[in-house]
Amino acid sequence: MTPFKPYQPESRPGETMGLVERVKRAVTDDAEEQYTYRCGRCESEFESTEAHMGKVECPDCGSHDLRTVATG
Numbered sequence: 001m002t003p004f005k006p007y008q009p010e011s012r013p014g015e016t017m018g019l020v021e022r023v024k025r026a027v028t029d030d031a032e033e034q035y036t037y038r039c040g041r042c043e044s045e046f047e048s049t050e051a052h053m054g055k056v057e058c059p060d061c062g063s064h065d066l067r068t069v070a071t072g
């Protein structure tokens, strides 16, 4: 039996890597603002690009009791 191979557009591995790298760079260059939050429940600190605190939850405990931490 022939193993199933997902359809792949014509591209060599190198080109795919390049694209990923370019996308990564574009994201970084666009300098999406990073917000540092501290969890009021477990005091865990984490960064998020989400500016609306209400949409952010602690990755450790899932709490929405967060404060912003001044950076820079």
Ligand SMILES: [Zn+2]
Residues within 6 Å of the ligand: 039, 040, 041, 042, 043, 044, 058, 059, 060, 061, 062, 063
């Ligand atoms: Zn937490």
